[in-house]
Amino acid sequence: MDLFPEEVLLEIFEFHVKRSEDMDWNAWHLLIHVCRRWRNIVLSSPRRLNLRLLCTERTPVTEMLDIWPAFLPIVMRNGGEEPSDDDAWNVVSALERPDRVCEIVFEEILQV
Amino acid sequence: MKVFSTAMHGPFPVLTILVLQVGYRWHSFFPDPFLDRSAPRLRSLDLDAIPFSAVHKLLLSASCLVDLSLWDLPRYVLPKELAPCLSSMAGLESMYLGFRYAEYLPHQKRQHSYPLPRTVLPALTYLGLKAPRGYSEGLMARFDTPRLHKVTAHRSRSTPDPSII
Numbered sequence: 001m002d003l004f005p006e007e008v009l010l011e012i013f014e015f016h017v018k019r020s021e022d023m024d025w026n027a028w029h030l031l032i033h034v035c036r037r038w039r040n041i042v043l044s045s046p047r048r049l050n051l052r053l054l055c056t057e058r059t060p061v062t063e064m065l066d067i068w069p070a071f072l073p074i075v076m077r078n079g080g081e082e083p084s085d086d087d088a089w090n091v092v093s094a095l096e097r098p099d100r101v102c103e104i105v106f107e108e109i110l111q112v
Numbered sequence: 113m114k115v116f117s118t119a120m121h122g123p124f125p126v127l128t129i130l131v132l133q134v135g136y137r138w139h140s141f142f143p144d145p146f147l148d149r150s151a152p153r154l155r156s157l158d159l160d161a162i163p164f165s166a167v168h169k170l171l172l173s174a175s176c177l178v179d180l181s182l183w184d185l186p187r188y189v190l191p192k193e194l195a196p197c198l199s200s201m202a203g204l205e206s207m208y209l210g211f212r213y214a215e216y217l218p219h220q221k222r223q224h225s226y227p228l229p230r231t232v233l234p235a236l237t238y239l240g241l242k243a244p245r246g247y248s249e250g251l252m253a254r255f256d257t258p259r260l261h262k263v264t265a266h267r268s269r270s271t272p273d274p275s276i277i
Binding site: 073078098099100101102103104105106107108 | 129
């Protein structure tokens, strides 16, 4: 894989991310943990790979945003749990970055 | 909730999708100031049981909106109140308005002897309504929808108690 040019790797990464999109929003996380080269390629193509940080009410948002590059957009979704008071802090932490929030989706999730 | 009030200021410059369909359990998480801001790149807005007055500013700024769904609106919205919000939405393709109750419409029987100012929604293809009797006529008197080809309409239920709307 080291011999593949960057464009070829990007094609493969794009295929992987799109194929996983419905099941795993964080499919690109796997790629950046392979090696430094892959990490650089992924993080230098945020639009093409549709890189976004998924936050739920249970995500420790402040810690997560400290780890990832500041240019990545934030998607807020609820995880279907009953909201607690602590959840409010995570929601607020994400919404305090309005310049990065690209989606807010809070839907009623029916418990079967 | 004071924390929210201080956090919820300023525009959402990159927000493209906003869906709040969680009933009243989550409403305290998203109080009015949260929605009282601009979102110029918003393409899809889907809200449940949130008063029109709370999203007025948001709608005025959302000139890129493609899909608009306002479910279970707790209060009646006059078509003339809608017009300024929708006038800049040249790309609006789908709109649903649902009112919780069939409120009395004082203007229903009034006949206008002059032409009403009309707003053009050039891209609208779908209109869904759950509204009081006569609302759709009032709405269509205010809007030109040259590409509209699908309309669904249901009557809102009667108001059980005027004091709660």
